[in-house]
Amino acid sequence: MPTQWTINLATPVDLSAQPYHDHLHAFACGFFQEGDEAHHADDKPFTARLQGPPDKCAGVILSWLPDTPPPATGIPQRLRFGAHWCEVTEARIQRIPLERLTDSVPARRVRLMVTTPAKFRQHGRDYPLPDPYLIYSTLARRFRSAGGQATDDDVRELSRTALLYAHNIHTEPYTWHGARSAGFLGTISLGLPRTAPPGVSRLFATLNGFMVIAGLGHGTTHGLGSTELLQQ
Template sequence: MPYTWTLRLRAAAPREQQVTPAQLHALACTLLEGAAIDHHSQTKPFSVTPLMGAPDAPGCALLALGWLDDSTTPPLDKRLGEQVRLGGQFFTVEDAHVTGAPYAALRTLPPSRRVTMDFLSVTYFTRKGRWIPLPDPELLYAGLARRWNTYAGIPIPDGLITALREAVLLAAHEVRSAPAEIGQGHRIGFLGQASFTLLRTVDTEVLAAFTALSRFAECAGVGAQTTHGLGWTTVTTLERGRGAADKQPSRRDRYRPARRQPVGLDSGASQTGRSQTQKGIM
């Protein structure tokens, strides 16, 4: 079952500090220690978001971890009271809240022919050794299908994945380029919003796979380096049979946490490319 754990972290000495993708990755690995992760594998069973603000808890930050492995469950609730390190700061884990839905439930969601994704941290894709700083629908859904089949007990057949890749279209987008600092270098990715749809001729199996993988994106992240805070995505679906005026998030409260801005960023900052080297809230 794909889970999203949302942790509330209290700073030992509140102050502003830059938070890098490498530091987010190190914190995620610390929190998930003992969860049978192959750190040398190209595909890993988790994703992590940037730090998020906790407006109701001054001096705290929120961090969300997506867990993809259908066979194990990391006991993050047992981390309560523990102290963890993020860069040069120490935090105490004050609270851990989990949401999720079984892979089988994602496969039976009401079908959506159009989805809108908000890319809240820098996102990019790779192909043949090159990075692609655009919301390419084929690369996006192929990557989600690969992660799904690696960790789900119910894989999506290769033929169905091929049919989906051939049918998915980029319907609209409003994105801009943004850099992501990754230690010894940087990548150019994008931030913003994009909508995806399907050819009208697709059958119900393709429609169901499109809907399931779109929802899965909120837990798995999209694109490269989702274990470093990149590719953080929220999804809004337009269920089949609804008109544009009826567009609304589908089962939002059940399947994903409420959207929050990265820590240290104002409401428009996610469009400026600052979301990958962020200031701590403290």
């Protein structure tokens, strides 16, 4: 089951004026004791996100996704984001059973808030739009890598039939790896047609719950694609 650490800071820090994504990624790699080879891998078994918006960062949330024991880790006394050193006051750990991901997620329609820039990689290019096919096909691949169970037929059917019902998004630029890029921020409403089979509906709810832990799209180890579930 995924394991999640919430690391609180003594005082909120404003990271909005500097590119923090690479610093967050470096901290997460060090926390999970990833070597140089794993540091540059495309698919990593963890995600990282800020607690709160960048201008009022209150901490860091790290998630180890596989259904295997996480590496032995030590909670640091301070975190570094560029020129900022932040004192750590508290750290909490929780385990999240994959079978409980659907407990609070609707089976047919969901409304999500994307709180940090989200994008996908499509044909070698950045694609900063909430395409349902890309959302659920990439989530299913990562869910399976984490030990989740999903049949090929259900994954194909979900990716093919999921609908984007509404959105209120805008493009948000950001900097990582020394380059400028952009993703989308805002609310999106996703759902299934009434004819969707029960297995597909269950997978839809499961992957939406998993999205809150794993993030959305490309770059979730850098704090990109953070999402929250909203009430309908």
